Amino acid sequence: MRKLHVILLLILALTAVTCQQKKIPEMAERTNLQPKAFYEQHNNFKEKAITNRRFKHKDIVPLLEQLKQSHLFEVEVIGKSVEQRDIYMVKAGTGKTKVMLWSQMHGDESTATMALFDLINFLQGSDGLDSVRQDILQNTTLYIIPMLNPDGAERFIRRNALQIDLNRDALRLQSPEAVLLKHMRDSINPEFGFNLHDQSRYYTVGNTSKPATISFLAPAFDYAQTVDTVRARAMRTIVGMNEALQQLIPGQIAKYSDEHEPRAFGDNIQKWGTSVILIESGGYNEDPEKQEIRKLNFAAIISALQLIASEGYKSYILEDYYIIPENERNLFDLVIRNVRYEQHGQNTLLDVGIMRDEVELPSAPEGYYHKSSIEELGDMRVFYGYEEVNGEGLTLVPGKVYPKPLKSFSSLSTARAQELLAEGYTTVEVDELPPSGFSPQNLPLNVTKRAEKVSHDLTLENMANFVLRDDAGQVKYAIVNGFVYDLNGEIPKLFHGLVL
Numbered sequence: 498m499r500k501l502h503v504i505l506l507l508i509l510a511l512t513a514v515t516c517q518q519k520k521i522p523e524m525a526e527r528t529n530l531q532p533k534a535f536y537e538q539h540n541n542f543k544e545k546a547i548t549n550r551r552f553k554h555k556d557i558v559p560l561l562e563q564l565k566q567s568h569l570f571e572v573e574v575i576g577k578s579v580e581q582r583d584i585y586m587v588k589a590g591t592g593k594t595k596v597m598l599w600s601q602m603h604g605d606e607s608t609a610t611m612a613l614f615d616l617i618n619f620l621q622g623s624d625g626l627d628s629v630r631q632d633i634l635q636n637t638t639l640y641i642i643p644m645l646n647p648d649g650a651e652r653f654i655r656r657n658a659l660q661i662d663l664n665r666d667a668l669r670l671q672s673p674e675a676v677l678l679k680h681m682r683d684s685i686n687p688e689f690g691f692n693l694h695d696q697s698r699y700y701t702v703g704n705t706s707k708p709a710t711i712s713f714l715a716p717a718f719d720y721a722q723t724v725d726t727v728r729a730r731a732m733r734t735i736v737g738m739n740e741a742l743q744q745l746i747p748g749q750i751a752k753y754s755d756e757h758e759p760r761a762f763g764d765n766i767q768k769w770g771t772s773v774i775l776i777e778s779g780g781y782n783e784d785p786e787k788q789e790i791r792k793l794n795f796a797a798i799i800s801a802l803q804l805i806a807s808e809g810y811k812s813y814i815l816e817d818y819y820i821i822p823e824n825e826r827n828l829f830d831l832v833i834r835n836v837r838y839e840q841h842g843q844n845t846l847l848d849v850g851i852m853r854d855e856v857e858l859p860s861a862p863e864g865y866y867h868k869s870s871i872e873e874l875g876d877m878r879v880f881y882g883y884e885e886v887n888g889e890g891l892t893l894v895p896g897k898v899y900p901k902p903l904k905s906f907s908s909l910s911t912a913r914a915q916e917l918l919a920e921g922y923t924t925v926e927v928d929e930l931p932p933s934g935f936s937p938q939n940l941p942l943n944v945t946k947r948a949e950k951v952s953h954d955l956t957l958e959n960m961a962n963f964v965l966r967d968d969a970g971q972v973k974y975a976i977v978n979g980f981v982y983d984l985n986g987e988i989p990k991l992f993h994g995l996v997l
Contacts, residue, residue: 592635599692613693636806689771691801715732716764835887891965945996977994
C-alpha cells in the first residue's frame, strides 16, 4: 500500500511537471504581446491630420494618395460609393496569412478609421518595436479598406446615400459599397477579417457600472451559434486581445451579443470562410471625441495582428471566450439620485436619467452641440451615469423662465447667469436671438423669444432644465439642458444652453 502511495505521488509529480512544461511555450507566446508599449507610444504614430471623429472623405484622400510614394504600400481605388466618392484599399506586407480590415461601413462610426491610419504610420516606423513590425509585415499581408461608407461619413450618419444599412445588405447586395465589400472578400479570400465599428456609449460591461469601452465578437454564422474551425480561430484571437487590453482598461471590455443576424456581413463572411473579429468602440469617460478609444483600438489591432502573425492565438482556449461579460445598455449621461419631487400633491422619491443627444452644427467647436432629454424617472438603482449627482436631502424644482425680457443674449453675462440660477431660473427671454449658426456653448442659460411656449415640467422626453434646492430653499445644483452647474463650485469652462 505504501509503495502504491509513493508511485501515485511520483505520477502526480511527473504530470504536474509535464503540464508546466506544456504551459511554458503558451506563456512565452502571451508574454510577447506588448499592448502597453503600443498604447504608450501611440502618439508617435497618431495621424495628426485627424483630430476629431467627424472628419470627411476629403480629409483622408490626401493621406491615401501620399501613401502611394511609399514602397511599403500598394494603394488603389477599388470602387466608388453611391455618390461617386472613391473607396480605397491599402495593401501592406508579404506574408502568407491574408488579413482584411474594413472600417466605417456605418458613416458615423469613425473611431477605427482613425486607428487604421495610425496603424499605417506604425508600419512605416523604425524604433524599439521593429520586431513586432517586421513580424506582421513578413508573416501577414494586410488589406485595409478605411471608410467603406464615405457618403454616410459626409453626413455623419449610419446609412449610405441610398439610406441602406450596409451591414444589413450582405445578401441582397443593393448598395455598390456592399457589392464591393463582398467582391473584395471573395477575391482576396482572407483567413482573417476585422469588422470595425462603434457602438453606443451607453453599454456597460455586464451589469457593472463600467462602460463597455471595447466590445469583441466572433459573429455566429447560424442560429445554433455553431463553432467550426473558422469561427474558433476568431474566438481564440479575441481571448488574446481581451487579455492584452485588460492590462490597459481592466474591467472595461465586453462581448457583443452572439445572436445570429442572417443579413449582416460579419455573420456571412464568417460563413464564407474568413475568421471575423468584430471590434465595437463604445464609451470612455471624458473622451467625447474618442481619442482615448482610438489609442485602445490601435493597441488592440496591433496585438491581434501579432497574434495572427505568430499564430499565438492557438495557445488560447475557447472556454475563455465565453467568460468575457456581455455588454448591457445600463448607462446614462447623467443620473440624479434620491431627489424629492412634489407632484399631484405627493412628495415622491425619484432618480432621474438624462441623455445628451448630439445635434450637428458645423460652426460649433466640435461640429455639434448637445440637446438633452429626460429618459427615465423612478428607481434607477440598476442603472448608472457617466456623471451622477447625489440629490439626497434635496428637492427638484422645474426651472423657471425669467419674466423680464433681456435686450439680447449678449447682455447675459456669466455673473448674471449665476445669480439667475441661484434664483431658480434656467431660461431667459430675449428680444434678439443669437444669429444663425451660433454655438450654444456660449450660452450659460437657455434663451427664448417666446417665453409662453417654454415648459420645463419634469416629464419623460422633455428637456432637462431644473434646480435642486435644500430644505432652506437654497439652490445647490442647477441642471441646464442636461448639464450640471454646481453653484458652490467653479464656473464651467463650456456652457450648454439652448435657443428654445
